[in-house]
Amino acid sequence: MERLLTLAKVAHLLEVSVKTLANWRSLGIGPEYAKLGANRTSHVRYRAGTVQTYIEALECVR
Template sequence: MAQAVLEEHEVAERLKVSPRTLQNWRWLGTGPPYFKLSPGRGGRVRYRLADVEAWERARTAEQAGGAAA
């Protein structure tokens, strides 16, 4: 079964952030998990939909936990 894969601009739209924000998050190691189709600086970044959804759920749980405290 093939996994749904998203491009950077699709994830940016989904999260309502700019592609540059995603780039910053990758550099900081704080954004959703990603992979590169080709290793190195010129590799195209992609995101698995399941990983993005899990990252969203984790952030929702963190925010909900923080609000309840």
């Protein structure tokens, strides 16, 4: 099973705030995420591979 990352870890990896991640989720942008539960206060987690792929897609090639 793939490792799930916390909001704090993903924010650190992407060099953004946790609030920015929340804004991105509400706008439908940023890396894909999973909600662990069905209610509004459910924990949000990101798959490590998804975050890595997102970072690679942002890299500039020269």
